[in-house]
Amino acid sequence: MTPPLIAVLNGPNLNLLGIREPAKYGTATLDDVESLCAEVAEELGLAIDFRQTNGEGELITWVQECRGRAAGIIINPAGYTTTSIGLLDALIAVELPVIEVHITNIHRREEFRHNSYVSKAATGVVAGLGVQGYALALRAMAQLIAPAEAEDLP
Template sequence: MAQIVVIHGPNLNLLGQREPEIYGTSTLEDINRQLTELGNQHSVELEFFQSNHEGQIIDRIHSAIGSAEGILINPGAFTHYSIAIRDALSAVPIPAVEVHLSNIHAREEFRKLSVVAPVAVGQISGFGIQSYELGLLALVGHLQRLGRLT
């Protein structure tokens, strides 16, 4: 069974409590549970990782080499300024899809720039928990087109 690493960036451990008017009431565990069910339907195994630390996220991206077919990532605030996470995604031969719960393009000016987007297969934002589901489906479809999933 193919493996996809799901990386949740900073402050996402507080989902369900943190600004529910922006991020909704679903918890990180809710998201992971729904993604697991969706992954099972598409014969992919998901591994979940959350960190508030840039270096740990970079290390997890690097360690996916040789073990994961794809990366689904919500870089959180690192989206807007972490050249290091962008470079890590660019350095590994693993397709990545960037997701966001809120529509980053409809928020504060500084949130409209994603330094990650240019090295991702695509970006999905603004659909709450469904952004993750749509991102996973898009990544699965991309991997199928590449012949990495059957």
């Protein structure tokens, strides 16, 4: 049986993780995050498709491609959190469980970061727990999709 696929999508500037503001975001790189996600996914019997883009349109296209392909989406929308209604619309349209991840606690930061459009489509949000938030999101996603996966068994 093929393991359920979880898309782990990352928005703008996350390619600079480990370099950009390490006091705020830590020293782990995006490659480190991908390795962490791969380890946790294997432990949980999941497959991941881990991607990062600086382009809003590309991120929206990736979300749309998840419909009928992925069992769920974990997304760190980064700067598009507070600006992209298009991303919100795409997340709603795919009708999949969505977990929003932020490395920092967006509610302890500048006020303009407090309003997340993505949260309106998200089943859950993990914020402020560093890159370990991705591991927690994968564990939560495994629980969210477990009933749906069980229905597919003979």
